[in-house]
Amino acid sequence: MNRNDSFREFVATHQQSLIRTAYLLTGDAHLAEDLLQSVLAKLVGRWPKVARLEHPEAYARKALLNQHISWRRRRTASELPSAAPPEHAYWTEDRAVVRIVMRQALMRLAPRQRAVIILRFYEDRTERETADLLGCSLGTVKSQAHHALARLRELAPELAPKFEELDQLAIEEARR
Known part of the structure; x- marks a missing residue:
């Protein structure tokens, strides 16, 4: 199995759990896809080393967390914090x-x-x-x-x- 096949297999196996984690971090499906894509793009270059790790999925998750934190540090000027919290829905079993x-x-x-x-x-x-x-x-x-x-x-x-x-x-x- 060559390097690309190994990486493709890893992505096929772990993509759903990684995208779910990315979504929970970002709160937006499109940002989650962007986050995962940027992490996988970096990961493919390091794949021979990462593939030898005991838990490459843990490495990918940590990369997701680090990338997300890095993105949050570079908040754009168009995002303005608000002192007033958003309205909340009343408790329901829905x-x-x-x-x-x-x-x-x-x-x-x-x-x-x-x-x-x-x-x-x-x-x-x-x-x-x-x-x-x-x-x-x-x-x-x-x-x-x-x-x-x-x-x-x-x-x-x-x-x-x-x-x-x-x-x-x-x-x-x-x-x-």
Whole structure:
């Protein structure tokens, strides 16, 4: 199997999970595609080295996170932060509304906090795995998760029952 075949196989196998992560990071399907495309373009040049790693998917995920944070640092002048939060939908059991409200709240978190929440709770990774992917300490993951959940409570109080479930998961894991 040559280098290109190996890379094509990797992309075919992991594309859906990587695009989902990119979407959760960006909150926009088109930006997610752009993010993944830019990461894969860089990855193909390094593929011989990356393919020899034990977990090339973890490398690709970390590249997604780093690229997204890099993009956020270069915020364009047309984006202006707003002091007034957007209107929130009232609590309803409609899953679509919950997803929309949660996505809006996630997009207002700092990139590192968003990455921690996505890795810990959407991708169901352990604190240690999250720390390894982000290249930070376990304590940083714990504090970022704590601050991010507090911020999400402020941004979307109607989702409080969902955050209580996440708190219980974090408490149970801390006891292990």
